[in-house]
Amino acid sequence: MPDSITTIGFDADDTLWQNEQFFRLTEARFTDLLKDHADTENLPARLLAAEKRNLGLYGFGIKGFVLSMIETAVEVTDGRVPSSVIAEIIAAGREMLIHPVEPLPHVKETLEALHGTFRLVIITKGDLFDQERKLAASGLGDYFNAVEIVSDKTVATYDRIFRHHGDGPSKSLMVGNSLKSDIVPALDAGSWGIYVPHALTWAFEHHDKPDSHPRFREIIDLGGLPDVLQTLGE
Known part of the structure; x- marks a missing residue:
């Protein structure tokens, strides 16, 4: 690690x-x-x-x-x-x-494995009330040190959040299914970006993969995150 x-x-x-x-x-x-x-x-x-x-x-x-x-x-x-x-x-x-919240595979066990070793922060777009409702209904809230519900995800967003809740972008990592919102701006801010593709992604969030970027990684699902963390810096 x-x-x-x-x-x-x-x-x-x-x-x-x-x-x-x-x-x-x-x-x-x-x-x-x-x-x-x-x-x-x-x-x-x-x-x-x-x-x-x-x-x-x-x-x-x-x-x-x-x-x-x-x-x-x-x-x-x-x-x-x-x-x-x-x-x-x-x-x-x-x-x-009001739809029930359905966590994706391997989410809970991955958060359990990382909680206490890293500062874990939710960084999400969307309506404040709805995102707070989904987090509460998910049963995952206790794994996180902080929650940031933002109007958009930009380089400045990640720079601010990773400085406020961590030790700056260079010592931070962003995990998400949107190349456009989760990965590319986080990489541009100086952090690592771990792409977890989802079968359904809104057309607005489509973006070319930054395959040549040295801090970009891709995993099949969140269950692969602990292992890929072991390889960073190699």
């Missing part, structure tokens, strides 16, 4: 627990709701465009997703979307906000 690593940051959604699958299921439900009212062939692209357009206003998370679905429904129906469809979209959002 390299002595230089003192702090490990973890993304939450689709790194510690399932998340994107519920967005995909709700999007399918959204398409079904609109099939009798509009051409749904380009609906996913229209919805994604609305989500990207609204990130600066609503931020990341379910509430912004629901508002973007409503906006898209109004747009693609030229304002003729029935109120019953809007009600169904709101209901779908509520269901997402």
